[in-house]
Amino acid sequence: MNLKELALRLGLSPTTVSRALNGYPEVNETTRARVMAAAKRHNYRPNTRAIRLATGRAMAVGHVIPLATRHEIVNPVFADFIAGAGETYSRNDYDMVLSVVSDADEETTYRTLRSKGNVDGVILHAPRLDDPRIPLLREIGLPFVVHGRSTGSATPYAWVDVNNRRAFQRATEFLLDLGHRRIALVNGLEFMDFAIRRRTGYLDALAARGIAPDPALMTSEEMTEISGHRIGARMLAQPDPPTAFLASSMISGMGVRRAIEERGLVMGRDVSVIIHDDDLSYMKNGEDVPIYTATRSSVREAGRIAAEMLLGLIAAPGQEPPHRLLEADLIIGQSTGPAPTGPAPR
Amino acid sequence: MNLKELALRLGLSPTTVSRALNGYPEVNETTRARVMAAAKRHNYRPNTRAIRLATGRAMAVGHVIPLATRHEIVNPVFADFIAGAGETYSRNDYDMVLSVVSDADEETTYRTLRSKGNVDGVILHAPRLDDPRIPLLREIGLPFVVHGRSTGSATPYAWVDVNNRRAFQRATEFLLDLGHRRIALVNGLEFMDFAIRRRTGYLDALAARGIAPDPALMTSEEMTEISGHRIGARMLAQPDPPTAFLASSMISGMGVRRAIEERGLVMGRDVSVIIHDDDLSYMKNGEDVPIYTATRSSVREAGRIAAEMLLGLIAAPGQEPPHRLLEADLIIGQSTGPAPTGPAPR
DNA sequence: AATCGGATTCAAACCGCTTTGGATGGCGCA
DNA sequence: TGCGCCATCCAAAGCGGTTTGAATCCGATT
DSSP, X not given: OOHHHHHHHHTSOHHHHHHHHTTOSSSOHHHHHHHHHHHHHTTOOOOHHHHHHHHOXXXXXXXXXXXXXXXXXXXXXXXHHHHHHHHHHHHTTOEEEEEEEEGGGHHHHHHHHHHHTOOSEEEEOXXXXXOTHHHHHHHHTOOEEEESOOTTOOSOOEEEEEOHHHHHHHHHHHHHHTTOOOEEEEEOXXXXXXXHHHHHHHHHHHHHTTOOOOGGGEEEOOOOHHHHHHHHHHHHTSSSOOSEEEESSHHHHHHHHHHHHHTTOOBTTTBXXXXXXXXXXXXXXXXXXXXXXXXXXXXXXXXXXXXXXXXXXXXXXXXXXXXXEEOOEEEOOSSOOXXXXXXXXX | OOHHHHHHHHTSOHHHHHHHHTTOSSSOHHHHHHHHHHHHHTTOOOOHHHHHHHHOXXXXXXXXXXXXXXXXOOOTTHHHHHHHHHHHHHHTTOEEEEEEEEGGGHHHHHHHHHHHTOOSEEEEOSOBTTOTHHHHHHHHTOOEEEESOOTTOOSOOEEEEEXXXXXXXXXXXXXXXXXXXXXXXXXXXXXXXXXXXXXXXXXXXXXXTTOOOOGGGEEEOOOOHHHHHHHHHHHHTSSSOOSEEEESSHHHHHHHHHHHHHTTOOBTTTBXXXXXXXXXXXXXXXXXXXXXXXXXXXXXXXXXXXXXXXXXXXXXTTSOOOEEEEOOEEXXXXXXXXXXXXXXXX
């Protein structure tokens, strides 16, 4: 059942039927009702491909998922971010098209997406320092929103980000207030923009209390359980071990916890741990009470917001690039406590 | 730059240019070379929307991601499955469109996808027992491939699945060979088809050795760390605790491990653990040597295979639905050992 | 020399919708 | 009665490709 056929049955022209269905004013309300009814009755759905060609809009947005060729890692937060964004898209009748692409091909992908007209805009994931994709997208004129920010980028751009600096600053302050002085930072890879900001927040808080950072307490690695465990174990074996850890993700936090418990110590009593919690649906920080004290910010919510921003940008191009800074909550769990006085047990 | 304009510059008709670019035989090779060169020079890319309308094909496949409304869980294996499938799609110039949809709207989504012509086929995720989506898709005539299987489904359908039954049977046998007699099953929710099959494999292995299953050792919950921990703790506190655990995912296995260590026991020495390892890129089972003994099957590879199967189905419809059963590897890690003789320590 | 057939090329229809630029008809008003 | 103005509807021209059916060219065949 297509428009022409429906029009035929109604004894109307395709023009009128199209207008009736799309809510244009120049059609009699009685007629509109008739058309609507007939459309429903015959289960008519306009062909998306035709709409797209006729309107020149793709009614789709792209998410280009870079596959770091070296370690082939798929970022675990994607699933939730996309779930959030997806809700927004379906509500607005947009398709979400994903391109999984090795990062060598990323530039080509954007250019192709643009010239073939597959999408009306894209979300940029996992930005780095002075990310070259930002000027690229600007140059080819494809509307985009960055999930995160890119320190050093000269081009203005739209973004949605968590206030990572402030989150880690607050977390550090919280630990300092509990009396901790040796606080380890288990950070993600620092070519990623968010990792840099987190470190800055950590350093700022230390500096404000006049505490010199100890390089031996600062690491920057992939955020896996293994890596968290290795780092935790190594640091706790030091002569002057940290009494608290600040971990960039729940997963690495779990590794740290394992290292703590392996030494017969108790998390929250002997050693404190704060993690950053993306509030992933398949990785909850406890069921009712949080296990870990955490800086929490829902990545799913970020997805929703980024998607809305992008649709706005597509609808009204040429405006000043908007942005949104989300504050993370500091939620108190059972993994933190006052710094132990005296020598550590064992 | 579009086809008409390119044709104009070349002094050819759009017909010829189109044919030259698409490799049709009825065009002089000299002309073809000229056309190709001009296309490259002017950076011509045919407009996808026009191709789609003209050919009647969407050149896109859909992945409908159900969002269980109750717990709003995004399945953590999606990211990797999709990464695998995505590679296949880009190689074949197909788009991957994701619809995130609450499972109440799932039927509508499939029907809409079909009648609006957004996709040429879909991948069905997370099948349940006698899954109603299978006859639905068959009825509306949308080609599809199921990731997993659906016990009890009368309609034939295409699928790609891991041999879950056999994997868990082998894992159980392995533990039995090590002398374990009280083996706990920490299974996923058993309305999911894969969970049922895993339990069957476990039961089969026990039965083959004449061991009666103990309901107190069999659980079926969401596969989270918390849940694994709770189950592990409860079971280990029983009067006659299990000496081994079989966990349906690495995450729940991590919870079990924590419960073990909390009791001062050592995994692999006092209590054995086998997990199922989907080989997720962000959740590796150890770096060089595996930590957990595991039944391993790459979900990313499954994505690749399912995507290829679907593209095949789209290209040649009406054939007998193909399927592919992937065997899981049983890889030996450090989490298993001979059953302790005598009473458990402590 | 006339005919034939293969190799090339082209004009035009078509895919299913939107949108522009009129037509048509009824009604109020001078 | 004549005119202008709305309200309503329609024919036709796109959108940018693919594909059908036919034309043209040319060397080969008879």
